[in-house]
Amino acid sequence: MKQINAILEGVGSVVQLLFRSLSYTGSLPRQGARFIEQCYMIGYTTLPIVAILSFFIGTVLALEAGYAMQDFGAKEFIGSLVGLSMARELGPMMTAVLLAGRVGSAITAELASMKVYQEIDALTTMNIPAAKILVLPRLAAVLVMMPVLIVIANIVGWFGGSVVARYVSYVGISPQAYFAALRHYTKFKDVMNGMEKAEVFGFVVVLVCCDIGLNTRGGPREIGAAVTRGVVVSLILILVLDYFVTKILL
Amino acid sequence: MNTTQQTARVGLFFLLGVALVWVTFETLSDGKIFAERTHTLIAGFDDLKELKNGDDVRQAGVKVGSVQLTRLAGRRAEAVLQIDPKVPIASDAVATIVMSGLIGGNYVAIDMGSNGAPSLPDGAEIRTASTPDLNTLMSEIGGLGKQLQDSLGSFSKAINGDGKAGGGIIQKLDKLVSDNSSRVDATMANLQEITGKINRGEGTLGKLVNDPKLHDELLAAVTDIRSTAAQAKEFVANAEGIMDQVKSGQGPLGTLVYDQKSADDLKASIANIRAVSDKLAKGEGTLGKLINDPGLYNSAQVTIKKVDRTLDGLSDSGPITAVGIVVNALF
Numbered sequence: 088m089k090q091i092n093a094i095l096e097g098v099g100s101v102v103q104l105l106f107r108s109l110s111y112t113g114s115l116p117r118q119g120a121r122f123i124e125q126c127y128m129i130g131y132t133t134l135p136i137v138a139i140l141s142f143f144i145g146t147v148l149a150l151e152a153g154y155a156m157q158d159f160g161a162k163e164f165i166g167s168l169v170g171l172s173m174a175r176e177l178g179p180m181m182t183a184v185l186l187a188g189r190v191g192s193a194i195t196a197e198l199a200s201m202k203v204y205q206e207i208d209a210l211t212t213m214n215i216p217a218a219k220i221l222v223l224p225r226l227a228a229v230l231v232m233m234p235v236l237i238v239i240a241n242i243v244g245w246f247g248g249s250v251v252a253r254y255v256s257y258v259g260i261s262p263q264a265y266f267a268a269l270r271h272y273t274k275f276k277d278v279m280n281g282m283e284k285a286e287v288f289g290f291v292v293v294l295v296c297c298d299i300g301l302n303t304r305g306g307p308r309e310i311g312a313a314v315t316r317g318v319v320v321s322l323i324l325i326l327v328l329d330y331f332v333t334k335i336l337l
Numbered sequence: 338m339n340t341t342q343q344t345a346r347v348g349l350f351f352l353l354g355v356a357l358v359w360v361t362f363e364t365l366s367d368g369k370i371f372a373e374r375t376h377t378l379i380a381g382f383d384d385l386k387e388l389k390n391g392d393d394v395r396q397a398g399v400k401v402g403s404v405q406l407t408r409l410a411g412r413r414a415e416a417v418l419q420i421d422p423k424v425p426i427a428s429d430a431v432a433t434i435v436m437s438g439l440i441g442g443n444y445v446a447i448d449m450g451s452n453g454a455p456s457l458p459d460g461a462e463i464r465t466a467s468t469p470d471l472n473t474l475m476s477e478i479g480g481l482g483k484q485l486q487d488s489l490g491s492f493s494k495a496i497n498g499d500g501k502a503g504g505g506i507i508q509k510l511d512k513l514v515s516d517n518s519s520r521v522d523a524t525m526a527n528l529q530e531i532t533g534k535i536n537r538g539e540g541t542l543g544k545l546v547n548d549p550k551l552h553d554e555l556l557a558a559v560t561d562i563r564s565t566a567a568q569a570k571e572f573v574a575n576a577e578g579i580m581d582q583v584k585s586g587q588g589p590l591g592t593l594v595y596d597q598k599s600a601d602d603l604k605a606s607i608a609n610i611r612a613v614s615d616k617l618a619k620g621e622g623t624l625g626k627l628i629n630d631p632g633l634y635n636s637a638q639v640t641i642k643k644v645d646r647t648l649d650g651l652s653d654s655g656p657i658t659a660v661g662i663v664v665n666a667l668f
Contacts, residue, residue, distance in 0.1 A: 120340060126347040134350065235354025238361055271442075274391065275365040278358075 097320075101298045107218040108226055108294075114219055121224040129190050129225070129293075130232030134239065136189065137182055141240035144177050145169055145247030153251070153258030162260050166268030169248035174277040175284075178240040180329055182233070183288030187321035191296040194225060195317035198300025199310040207301060222297045226290060233289040234282045241278060245269060280336045287332050292321045375402065375419040376459035380432045385414040386443055386470050388434055393444040394418050396426075404445060418445060418463070425456035432465045 115122065152165045198221060201207050207217050245266075252258050252265040296317040303313040385407055394402035402420035409415070420426060427450025435446040447463070457463060469477075498505030504512075514521065534540050538547035545551050582588050586595040593599050616622050620629035627633055 123340070123344045123347050126351070127343045130354075131346050131350045231351065232354075234358060235351060238354055238357040242357060242361065270365060271391075271393075273365055275362045278361055278365065 097298070100302060101294055104218060104222060104298045104301070105294055107216065108222045111216065111219040111223050115223060115227055118220065118224050121220060122227055125224045125228035126232055128193070129186070129228050129289075130235055133185065133189055133232075133236060137185055137236050137240050138243045140181055140185060141173070141178065141244040142247040144181055145173060145244030145249075146251045148172055148177070148244075149248035149251035149258060150255060153255065157257055162258060163264055163268055164272075165248065165252055165258065165260065166265040166270075167272030169265075170245055170269035170273035171277060173241050173244040173248075174273055174281045176281070176329075176333075178237055178244060179281045179285035179288060180325065182236050182240050182285055183292060183325045184322060186229070186233075186236075186289055187292045187296075187318055187325060190229075191292045191321045192314050192318050194293060194296040195300040195303075195314045196310060198297055199303035199313040202301055202303045203306060203310055217301055221301075222294070225293050225297060229289040229293045230286060233285045237282050237285045238278070241281065283336060284329070284332050287328060288325050291324050291328060295320055295324060374422060376422045377405070378418045378420055378426065378432075378457060379460070379462045380416045380418055380445060380465050381410065381413045381462065382416065382434065382465055383413060383467055384470075385416060386434050387436075388416055388443045388445065392442075393437075394420060394432075394447065395444055396424065396430075396447045397449065401447070416445060426463065427451060427454040428457050428461075429454045430457070430463060432463045433468045434470075435468065436471065 148169045149165055152168045153162055156162050156165060198207070198217075201217075201221075207221075210217055210220070249262045249265045252260045253262050299313050299317040299320065303309050388404060388407060390404055390406060392404045393400050394404065401424040402418055404416050405419045406417040407414065408417070418432070426447060430447050430450035432445050432447045434443050436442070437444055494505065496505050496507055498508050535543040535546055538544055545555065579590075583591040583594055586592060593603065617625045617628055620626055
């Protein structure tokens with residue numbers, strides 16, 4: 088009962104934070120510097136790890152698909168499998184997981200520290216809402232940066248698959264055949280679906296991590312606990328939301 | 338890092354992302370960054386099967402365009418095809434929907450049409466033909482399976498019977514064998530006896546099988562027959578040569594058969610013979626009278642007797658009185 092109460096309390100807090108932040112949307116143009124800073128943190132610095140991870144997801148997909156499909160002569164469809172898997176599912180989900188691990192944890196740690204060391208209280212005293220200058224720029228930045236990260240993740244993943252398809256002996260299909268199958272079966276609509284999904288994931292991850300950070304109470308030990316909780320809740324929400332968003336988008 | 342640098346990097350990153358989104362859109366939409374000018378053909382079908390937007394249009398297996406749109410038009414389905422304008426489609430070319438593989442994927446195949454036929458203009462309707470799809474084939478195979486099952490059922494019924502009087506072939510055979518088992522036994526015993534005799538060399542067949550002398554004789558007879566056959570062959574060849582000569586009108590027989598004059602002469606000769614034989618039959622002329630008049634025969638017999646007597650007298654009286662005797666005997 089206590090746990091259910093905690094969950095409901097968390098949901099309520101997140102929704103309140105969302106509406107509070109959205110109520111300051113008009114102030115966003117005046118927060119350009121903060122917005123750019125968050126874009127840099129969320130997008131630019133996350134790019135290398137997203138690219139590396141996506142490349143290897145593409146290669147593993149092509150390897151597994153080639154191994155499974157060589158028995159019934161359907162290796163020509165590896166491109167379509169990698170293309171659709173990356174665009175619709177693995178690209179958005181793995182990027183959101185990386186975002187939760189790298190950006191979400193950083194947001195939670197930063198806001199939890201500010202809360203624990205009473206910086207948030209100081210801002211409130213100065214009538215500067217945390218939702219306005221700490222949450223809103225992050226939400227806006229994640230909405231702008233996620234599509235960029237996703238399209239890079241997709242392209243790098245597709246490229247990784249083509250490298251495996253070309254150079255692994257038991258797969259052995261030409262990049263032309265790989266990309267022809269990919270283009271034949273993967274439509275821009277699939278990429279758009281993936282981007283919509285990623286927007287939802289990114290928005291929820293940042294919002295939840297902000298909320299957990301802002302609601303941290305106690306001392307420095309609670310900062311670590313808040314970071315752990317932020318990442319875990321984000322991961323769970325990503326996977327749970329993945330099902331429902333996919334169901335809606337199909 | 339100062340704010341300006343940070344802003345520039347974020348701006349660059351964002352622009353890169355937008356550019357990549359655009360490239361992805363163009364690549365996955367029609368495969369080209371800048372859309373090429375195409376011309377459109379309408380293909381009407383009873384059923385578009387699994388055809389969908391973006392599927393290939395191929396001519397002789399080469400991609401020449403793609404399906405832009407599929408739609409219902411009245412009581413038929415239409416596929417709007419975008420064709421590369423550099424590829425002329427003949428006005429009598431026929432479009433069909435073809436499966437690209439068993440696990441799905443269709444494309445529109447357009448044949449070459451006749452040589453010299455004019456090209457279809459932009460927006461024209463192309464002729465189409467329907468092809469059986471996998472479902473139709475499966476349905477036909479199902480029908481075939483049912484027919485096979487029925488046939489096997491009939492065969493099985495014929496073999497095993499349908500439970501009614503008489504039974505099937507096997508029951509009838511069984512009845513035949515059981516009813517005639519004593520005769521079959523007797524026949525088998527006879528066969529055994531016959532084979533035993535043959536084995537022991539008894540009878541003609543036994544000797545033929547067991548006696549090498551008989552075998553040699555038979556072999557010699559066969560050799561003789563073969564020699565005779567060779568001679569017969571030679572004879573036939575000769576006869577053919579003669580026939581050839583006859584056919585070519587050479588020799589008396591050839592002349593007789595193929596020479597018109599000879600035939601006419603023969604006819605005339607036969608007519609003369611017939612006239613002579615008629616006269617003979619009627620007793621006309623000397624020979625006819627000789628044949629038909631018994632008086633002439635009698636006179637001849639008397640004359641011969643007289644000559645005989647005269648000759649006897651000659652042998653007795655000598656040559657001096659021979660003329661007188663002959664005269665007396667005759668007159």
